[in-house]
Amino acid sequence: PPWMAYILRTFTVLEGVGLAQDEDYSITSECYPYLARRLFTDNSPRAQHALRQMLYGAANADASGALPSLNVDRLEELSEGFQSYTASTSATEKAQGLEVASEQALDLLLSPQGNFIQQVILEEVAAVVDAAARQMVSQAAANPVSQTALGLLRQQHELSQQIPGPLRFALSPLLLPGELVLGAVPLLEKDDEDDSSLRTAGKLLALLQKQATGPSGAPNRGPVSPLDADAPLDQGARPLPTAGAGGLGALSGLLPGGGSLPRDPEEVRKLVERLLRYRPGLDALATKFASIMLQRIVIRLEERLAMQGENVPQVVQDTTRAFIGVAEQLEEALLNLNADRAAQAEGARALALAATDSEPERSGSRV
Numbered sequence: 001p002p003w004m005a006y007i008l009r010t011f012t013v014l015e016g017v018g019l020a021q022d023e024d025y026s027i028t029s030e031c032y033p034y035l036a037r038r039l040f041t042d043n044s045p046r047a048q049h050a051l052r053q054m055l056y057g058a059a060n061a062d063a064s065g066a067l068p069s070l071n072v073d074r075l076e077e078l079s080e081g082f083q084s085y086t087a088s089t090s091a092t093e094k095a096q097g098l099e100v101a102s103e104q105a106l107d108l109l110l111s112p113q114g115n116f117i118q119q120v121i122l123e124e125v126a127a128v129v130d131a132a133a134r135q136m137v138s139q140a141a142a143n144p145v146s147q148t149a150l151g152l153l154r155q156q157h158e159l160s161q162q163i164p165g166p167l168r169f170a171l172s173p174l175l176l177p178g179e180l181v182l183g184a185v186p187l188l189e190k191d192d193e194d195d196s197s198l199r200t201a202g203k204l205l206a207l208l209q210k211q212a213t214g215p216s217g218a219p220n221r222g223p224v225s226p227l228d229a230d231a232p233l234d235q236g237a238r239p240l241p242t243a244g245a246g247g248l249g250a251l252s253g254l255l256p257g258g259g260s261l262p263r264d265p266e267e268v269r270k271l272v273e274r275l276l277r278y279r280p281g282l283d284a285l286a287t288k289f290a291s292i293m294l295q296r297i298v299i300r301l302e303e304r305l306a307m308q309g310e311n312v313p314q315v316v317q318d319t320t321r322a323f324i325g326v327a328e329q330l331e332e333a334l335l336n337l338n339a340d341r342a343a344q345a346e347g348a349r350a351l352a353l354a355a356t357d358s359e360p361e362r363s364g365s366r367v
Helices: 002-021 027-041 045-056 072-090 094-109 116-142 144-160 165-170 172-188 192-213 248-254 265-277 279-311 314-366
Strands: none
Touching (some): 027 072, 045 072, 045 116, 072 094, 072 192, 116 192, 172 279, 279 314
């Protein structure tokens, strides 16, 4: 459209003015914090698609069918951009702006209504839990004692195939546990997708620790004074708890003192108040995570059955499909529960906004 040409021309002029003062100036870099906040807070399909492409890349899957891994470095850039833009536009003083950024990041991550970035984080956590469980199964199966036990179970299975049908049916209660173990191990062993999830988990953990503690490794309590954000602690200034954790590290803001458990009665009181404030979001988050975890378990089991169905005993296939059916029903119930909670939270939010809007009218009528 014609107006796009005017916008591009304006950006070109602005970048020319900036380059005249600083040869390293980039208007794209200056706009990045706004873009990060817009992508994090905009739940429109267009914004969600753009954010997913930035975090996972344009490709949907590789040749093996595996989804691309989360770009943790890009997530860190977006998180820092969200913090920077929110802090700079929310208050004139740096410390107050960082406090606002921390609160808004918590509101975003613990929103009862849910949002896209919350969904991304929960999916990654579910992938890590699944991969860690499968790694434990693989390590247990690789243990020498387990290898010996699995060898005995395989011999038992081969001998059971030579037993006549009626007698084998009579002995099935004794043979069934071994059949289930032999058939379950291939379905639960880890693969390349799990290795990728564990590597991503290590990067995410490092990012959370960095944002919660700061580059120096000390608890990230933020600036030490609203008047001087750069003043050292030895000047008697009082640290502001978790003000600097305005990105993903804002989750440590639930605990005063940079994520450490409080001991002072006043800090305990503040922690209880904060937990009560975010209780609806925490409840919705737990329900949503459980549904995502069940969905992932069902998908992975169905994929393994499709790939190794011929090598899995029929009794194990039937048991797995029965478990999948129960898991799908439970997942649907959790999704319905979460939808009801989101609707209730949205209704409460609408009532609160209506009460806020009507307050000035009441004040004017009294005057």
